[in-house]
Amino acid sequence: MMKWYLGAGLVALLLISPFIYLNVWGVRATLWMGADEQFQADLAAGKTTADQAPEFPTSPLQWLQDRSELKAAFNLEGMNKERVVSFAIDLTFDELLADGEDMPDAELIPLYAEARAPQYLMQFCPEILNSVGNKCIVISSHVSVAKDGAVRLSGDLAYLPTYDLGVPADESGYDLLTSIESNTDKGQGLLPEFNPTTRVEFMDHAVGNCAKLRAEYGNCILSDIRFGNDTLSDYELRSYPENAAPVRLKASAWYSVYMLDSPETLQKFHDTVKGFEPS
């Protein structure tokens, strides 16, 4: 009888141990909130520096998520959200209407905008097919409509890469690390015009840089290429050639490499990306 009790106790302990572990993590996360609040206060008072920020405790299930993300990132059999081209652009509502279509009642505009967002984003697929991928689909979209009718449209397009991803090394201590190159960084010069040609050029530029990283690290993925538009004021346009279009392209490329996860290697990675020639 004692053996049965012991066995049942062990099984129960096995079953509840993940919950105990999660609760311990939950307590640690709560303690982190307090530590972070204190850190922010100290930072504001000049008593500490940004690099001393307390680290958020890793979730006990993070390794599961990391493995599935890693697998998806290098999977060439299908599209997924680990490799996307995302857009966050401002437009006017009538750009979502068909030619000759009447403006709907004001109370219907948010519904119309949200409903038409996926089809509007599909117009960017030909550019993606022209540079980074050979299959493209809209996987998310969202719209917010301001009171003056201005529309902010954002969305992600997943694609199947045509560029070589490389092979992730089978080593311990490795992780998928990301560094970002943006055309709004210092020294990048004037923003290009917001049009299909400049967007394709930026994507080609990112593919080229990814190839350089792959030569060094054995692999590279463009986990995200982000496009946005910025309408410059007359004052800002003074820096641009005469008759320059006011709507300019803001773009960033997110390079993800599976490499040794250490402060030194990460810093070297960032330095490499920072050293890329502007697009």
Next chain:
Amino acid sequence: MSSNNNQNSFQERLARLEGKKPNAKPDPKASEPKPTLERPDYSKPKISMVRQIQVWGFVIIVLLLAGAYLLNTAMPGIFSPKVASLESAGTETETTANEVENAAPPIAISIVQSDQGAIYGARTVLGFDGADAVVGDFVFRSQDAPEGKNPTTTAEFEFNSACELRRPVSGENVMGVRLAATGQVSDVAAFDKGEMARKLLSGLQVSTEFRRSIRLGETEERKSDYTQLGQFDGSMNVVDVLLTDASEPVYLVLQTRGGRIIWNLHMAPGVTLAHVVMIAQGKVGLSGLPNGTTFEALRISDFVEPHFFGADDEPRDCMIRPWRKPQPNWIAWQKAQNSPGLQANMIETFTKGYAAYDRWYQGAFGVSASTNTVAAQSADHVLLGPKPPEKFQYRPIAGNDLVVIKSDFLIVGDLATRRAQTAQLHSEMMQAALGGDLTTLWPDAMQGESQ
């Protein structure tokens, strides 16, 4: 010889020890095998079924009683429904002994207390004196009741644009009904394009992850079916208001913090209705209004900001949100006596809100908000006045004239009819929102030429 003597003395001692006589003859039964005693096996306790039933039965009864006690504490009165005699909803004929004997089974009166007051169940009437009664105690349904459920005519009206109402004149008896909700559903649905659009938009926004998983092939692919996004219901509820005070023309004030109520008026013989005022948030309507009787309505949100804790505490002009005065039999009131907290805040909100509302009410109608007014959390039937000397005719919405606040869509019909028409309206709106093609909600992947 001595050895024999020694042996005999030994035998004698032995016999004494064994309690036998020294020269007793041996027990003939001694040679018989002794019966072996069966010792119980304590490693395997014997299970008595009777004892098991006794023990577990006791445990279950204790648990049930504890649960009933806790439920009764949370909702007092839930276990004490009263039974009234029937005489309701049957046809008006000469009462005969046979008819009494064949009467339907008694209807239970249902009044359940909640945090914010009494909830009067189906057929139970909310009246002045709180006497427990069912609607059939006061009205009868005529044999000539119209078939179907559609009103005779429908008309629309609009809320007042200003916070002004016709004042009662001398000789008019101001009477009121104040409810938070009702549970009786009508066959009328009224709603606007904006309400439909917001519902569809909300469905689009919450379905983002679902649509992503479909597009990535993680979930079985389905082409757009907008009905997955949800539909706006728009059904109106109905409250029967039985008016029995014939002493003076009645100035009737019908109040609810919510909306979607059709006030169905039933007047006993001799009752005169001078004017009707409705105060509500959202859709509201009137049925059974006598020809020539004037009416008007105020929408709460036109004059009062959305409520948050403390917002309605200050008396001010046009504070028309109809708070009810808290009563000692409210559960929140009782809980608030024991400890501060959510219920205490709730009672404070109702107390101060009622005081502010009462101030406006007195200014608008000349009497306190409690005068000649019945109030509850929820009720389907309300009696304003004394018990009538005899029953009078109940008039359902079907066959009555109906006036409803102006709406983009007004659908009258049974549930199936309303659902079909509502679904059709949603489909048309979604199709227009998508530019005519429902499949654009789920665009197919685009392939490159190289593949």
